[in-house]
Amino acid sequence: MEKKQYYSIREAAQRYGVNESTLRYWEKEFHELAPRRNKKGTRFYSEKDLQLVEWIHHLLKEKGMTLEGVRNELANKNAVADRAEMLSRLKQVRAELVSIAEAFNRHTN
Numbered sequence: 001m002e003k004k005q006y007y008s009i010r011e012a013a014q015r016y017g018v019n020e021s022t023l024r025y026w027e028k029e030f031h032e033l034a035p036r037r038n039k040k041g042t043r044f045y046s047e048k049d050l051q052l053v054e055w056i057h058h059l060l061k062e063k064g065m066t067l068e069g070v071r072n073e074l075a076n077k078n079a080v081a082d083r084a085e086m087l088s089r090l091k092q093v094r095a096e097l098v099s100i101a102e103a104f105n106r107h108t109n
Contacts, residue, residue, distance in 0.1 A: 006036065006044035015050065016057045026056055029067055032074050051084040058087055 012035075013020045023043075027033050033052050035043040045053070059065045059073060 006046055007050065009035075009043045009045065012045045012050060012053060016053055018057065023053065026053070030056060030071065030074055051088065054087060055084040 007015075009020045009023055013023055027035070030052075033049065033056065035045045035049045037043055056070060056074075059070045060067075065073070
C-alpha cells in the first residue's frame, strides 16, 4: 500500500484482511479508534489510526484476546503506541530477513 496521509475504510480493511464492518464495529468497541470523518461521514484513517488497527487486530486475531482484554490493553495508552510501532518494525525486519534468506537460497542452489 502506498504511503499517503489518509486511507479509506476499504483500504484499511484490505490492509488487515478484515471486513469494513469489522472496522466500524471496532470503532464502537474501542473509543481510542476514531478515524477522521468528513461532513458526509466518510472515514479517513491516518497512519496513527492504522497502527491502532494493527494492534487491535494483533491482540484479537493473533493472540486470541477477548474484547475486554483488548480494552484493558488500550487503557494503557502510552504502551499502545510503543507496542504498535514495535510490532510494525518487527514485521518489517522479518520481511527483510525472509527476503535475504530467499536470495541466499537462490544463490546456493
